[in-house]
Amino acid sequence: MNEHLKKLIRSHYHDLSGYVSAGMETAKGDEKIFLNANENPYALPGLGSMNRYPEPQPAELLEAYAKTYGVQTDQILATRGADESIKLLTRVFCEPHEDSVLIHPPTFGIYKVDAQSLPVEVLEAPLVEESGAFSLNTEEMIETAKNKKAKMVYICSPNNPTGSSFAHEDILRICTELEGMSAIILDEAYVEFSEKDSLTPKLAEHPNLIILRTLSKAYSLAGARMGVTLCADEKFISFMKEKVSDIYPLPLPSVMAALRALSPESKDDFQNNIQTILSERERMKEEFRTSRLIRKTYLSDANFLLVKMSDNKMDKNIASDFIDFCRLQDLILRDLSGKPDTQGCIRITIGSPKQNDYLIKVMKRFEDKMAEAAA
Ligand SMILES: Cc1ncc(COP(=O)(O)O)c(C=O)c1O
Missing domain, CATH: 3.40.640.10 (Type I PLP-dependent aspartate aminotransferase-like (Major domain))
Known part of the structure; x- marks a missing residue:
């Protein structure tokens, strides 16, 4: 070393x-009889070789x-x-x-x-x-x-x-x-x-x-x-x-x-999914740029965006209120607002286009709620 x-x-x-x-001796596809690892010789129907310890x-x-x-x-x-x-x-x-x-x-x-x-x-x-x-x-x-x-x-x-x-x-x-x-x-x-x-x-x-x-x-x-x-x-x-x-x-x-x-068979799916996530990330970034709820969206090279939420009229950051509001609508985001190094921030995973559309809808509902409260 x-x-x-x-x-x-x-x-x-x-x-x-x-x-x-005993598993060190397990060779895949081997015809040998293994009586060395106290396994059950009977595989359950439909469960393949799951009676054996894996390599x-x-x-x-x-x-x-x-x-x-x-x-x-x-x-x-x-x-x-x-x-x-x-x-x-x-x-x-x-x-x-x-x-x-x-x-x-x-x-x-x-x-x-x-x-x-x-x-x-x-x-x-x-x-x-x-x-x-x-x-x-x-x-x-x-x-x-x-x-x-x-x-x-x-x-x-x-x-x-x-x-x-x-x-x-x-x-x-x-x-x-x-x-x-x-x-x-x-x-x-x-x-x-x-x-x-x-x-x-x-x-x-x-x-x-x-x-x-x-x-x-x-x-x-x-x-x-x-x-x-x-x-x-x-x-x-x-x-x-x-x-x-x-x-x-x-x-x-x-x-x-x-x-x-x-496997090569999954390659197209894999690449297409990444491309969709990346273009959705750019779409969401643009949505967040014009949203009154979000003060700042950080540059991301991953499948999520970190955003700093705005303050309400009383100068209180709205991150936790927004997270609670989303949860009531079956939308779960990651609240990082209470941590010293990400104060006021939440992390949003890029979902499918449909999931992201729903997030945008919930954001608009929350904006309306805030506007009502301020009126
Ligand atoms: C940076 C980072 N490393 C590692 C992990 C964990 O990866 P795994 O699911 O392979 O354990 C995560 C999961 O969110 C992550 O964000």
């Missing part, structure tokens, strides 16, 4: 022998991921969504009560929650906002990580909840500056919606770079819980498989759904 990552791993992991599961890291799935993401199969750890990758990596790198992770608020809340549950310290280098666009505070991130010896640095691009994607040169500079000191966890959950490409082609140049991808967003598979951890160092990936990953992490129905989503 490369020294940059090896020295970041908690020392006791190096001595663990790992667990060799821990199915070869066919890894090949489909490798083709999709442009990496080698041994550079992929398949996980139950990017969420599981975050949990596993935190556990591998961070010594409870000793280490720290660095985040750039506002960002995906799970990074902080996972770190705090270990617990390890969470350092912050907030994003910088200018004219509705957020960017990384690269210098502050590097300085804070160096000063506090952050074990992990999370970069989320495109970022949830702001929607902003960050300059590749900033991200790669952080990788270079922190080589040997921090693992850089680049979360590209929304990159398929972005104008910027994934940074996977740069993995080989940055030994401390780990990239997370998911099938939950662009591939419409949030319910299947499928994602990956990508790293150029195949020894790090095999370490994760042998000593860190669950024994049977991937349920068979989810693997089958993923193979379908990544």
